Amino acid sequence: MPLRETTRSLQGVWIIAIVAAVLQVALSPQISILNGTVNFMMVLSITLALTAEPGTAVIIGFASGLFFDLTSSAPVGLMSLILSVASFLVASSAHGAMGGITRESIRLVGIALLVANLLYGLCLFFMGVQGDLLWALLGHGLSSTVLDFLVALIFMAIGGGSSSQRSFSTRGGASRYKMPR
Amino acid sequence: MIVLCVVSILLLTFYIREGDRGPIHSIRSGVVTVTSPLRFVGSAVATPFNAVGNIFSNLTASQETLSDLQAKNAELTAQVAELSEAQETATRLEALVGLQSTYNLQSTAARIIGASGDAWSQTVTIDKGSADGFTVGMPVCNAYGVIGQITECALNVSTVLLINDESSGVSAMVQSSRAQGMLRGQADGSLRLEYVPADAEVKVGDIVITSGIGGVFPKGLPLGTVTSVEKSDNDVYYTINVRMQASAENNEEVLVITSLNPDQVATDEEIVAANDAEAAPAQDTTQDDDSADSADDGSGDSESGQDDTSEDEYSESDDYEE
Numbered sequence: 001m002p003l004r005e006t007t008r009s010l011q012g013v014w015i016i017a018i019v020a021a022v023l024q025v026a027l028s029p030q031i032s033i034l035n036g037t038v039n040f041m042m043v044l045s046i047t048l049a050l051t052a053e054p055g056t057a058v059i060i061g062f063a064s065g066l067f068f069d070l071t072s073s074a075p076v077g078l079m080s081l082i083l084s085v086a087s088f089l090v091a092s093s094a095h096g097a098m099g100g101i102t103r104e105s106i107r108l109v110g111i112a113l114l115v116a117n118l119l120y121g122l123c124l125f126f127m128g129v130q131g132d133l134l135w136a137l138l139g140h141g142l143s144s145t146v147l148d149f150l151v152a153l154i155f156m157a158i159g160g161g162s163s164s165q166r167s168f169s170t171r172g173g174a175s176r177y178k179m180p181r
Numbered sequence: 182m183i184v185l186c187v188v189s190i191l192l193l194t195f196y197i198r199e200g201d202r203g204p205i206h207s208i209r210s211g212v213v214t215v216t217s218p219l220r221f222v223g224s225a226v227a228t229p230f231n232a233v234g235n236i237f238s239n240l241t242a243s244q245e246t247l248s249d250l251q252a253k254n255a256e257l258t259a260q261v262a263e264l265s266e267a268q269e270t271a272t273r274l275e276a277l278v279g280l281q282s283t284y285n286l287q288s289t290a291a292r293i294i295g296a297s298g299d300a301w302s303q304t305v306t307i308d309k310g311s312a313d314g315f316t317v318g319m320p321v322c323n324a325y326g327v328i329g330q331i332t333e334c335a336l337n338v339s340t341v342l343l344i345n346d347e348s349s350g351v352s353a354m355v356q357s358s359r360a361q362g363m364l365r366g367q368a369d370g371s372l373r374l375e376y377v378p379a380d381a382e383v384k385v386g387d388i389v390i391t392s393g394i395g396g397v398f399p400k401g402l403p404l405g406t407v408t409s410v411e412k413s414d415n416d417v418y419y420t421i422n423v424r425m426q427a428s429a430e431n432n433e434e435v436l437v438i439t440s441l442n443p444d445q446v447a448t449d450e451e452i453v454a455a456n457d458a459e460a461a462p463a464q465d466t467t468q469d470d471d472s473a474d475s476a477d478d479g480s481g482d483s484e485s486g487q488d489d490t491s492e493d494e495y496s497e498s499d500d501y502e503e
Contacts, residue, residue, distance in 0.1 A: 022219060024298065025216045025219040025220060025223065025298075026219040026220060026222055026223030026226070027223050027226075027227075028298050029220065029223065029295030029296045029297060029298050029306065030223055030224065030226075030227035030295055030296070032296055032297075032300070035300055035370075036300045037296075037297070037298065037299060037300045039299070054182070055182075058182040058185055059185070062185040062188070062189065065189070066189075066192075068298070068299075069192075069209075070208065070209045070212040070213075071212060071213065071216055071298055072297065072298035072299045072302075073297060073298070073299070073302050073304045073332070073333065073340050073342075074299050074301065074302065075193055075196055075197065076192050076193065076196040076205050076209060077189045077190065077191070077192030077193030077194075077195075077196055078189075078193055080185075080188075080189040080192065081186055081189035081190060081193065084182060084185045084186055084189060085182070085186065088182045120301075121301065124301050127197075128348075129301065129302070129348060130301055130347065130368065131347040131348075131367075131368050132347070132367070132368030132369070134368075135368035135369055136301065136368070139368070139369065140300035140301050141300075143300065144300045
């Protein structure tokens, strides 16, 4: 029985992806708090990776990262690389069964967002785009992580709500089920 | 995953190595053009919140006790905010026209529609692009002075790298003493005037203006005000912090300078004077090591440690580096 990705319809994923893309282009440039901005594409790929196969998560991460790269002034390819790897790791850790807001999923998303943002800042520093490592990591990276995390909670709540309407819900205690590989 | 990672790395490599007119830059330009309507919508949606954001937060505190009167008050307050915004816009436009006429600038007006999509760069997006005659490299200013330079140009929007981004630098000089240097952005968004020889006269409160060297920015446009001047005993150059004169707020009008008049470019004498000022301390430091700024990039290389620094070398050094 294929448990993975049964909790989220393809149509729902497309809707969330389009909403995230629109927010990334329209809203993200307008919101800047404490030197941080919301990266909706990062939030999208990480939260979707919770309930996706690693292979699918990588594709979502790559596409999300590439969209971010192409709509921002950052080097093209960097965010797509980071999100591809991050989505794969999140999907592998979550085993496709961490939909909704649970302690495990919140912890995993928080760590993934933090690592991805810090890694991004680190790469920009080594590429010479950023001149101050502390500012790249703490000034921009941490504040962006906090903003991303808050948005991720909303995404997870929405994702969890839609998944619970389906016949099989993975919310809470889903890790007790043995996942077929 | 490996395939996509390799693709990402290849994209990154090509992006870094290709020029501004390379295929990846062109694709990005196309994507920016296609998504520009969304940026306009986002800017339009965010604008009222910029004006009444504080008012809204104040109103929510007393919402429990007020009803109809509060709603009426909010409506009137919003109208006042809107009218105030319109009045400020009119004032800014008047100031822009004043700047245009004072400096005899050949320029086109545009409007800021958003800031950077990522937290790591100081850029803004303006609502005009190559269709309006804009090209990469054109300087951008508002009523208070220079704000940056176009670094990416799509069909109907352009990205402006602000002067306080740490990858930017503008040839500048202190207005009162004419001491020349390079104004660079810092990681925290502040500005620092570098390569000003320690024997020059600089004090807090001095106004920093563009020097016109490099032929990118018109000479004499305000950049900022000196906030602190530091120099240790053995320093060759000052450490000068500068407060940015102009701010780049969303929805504000800016001028994109499309071409320069001959009198807006630094004269030969000024270029020679700048070279002389830079060469003297650089020669001193070259004796001990490779000069203080040899480790730096961009203009520092062209100015330091060169006994035969020529006028052409300085002229060719671009005002802006990325």
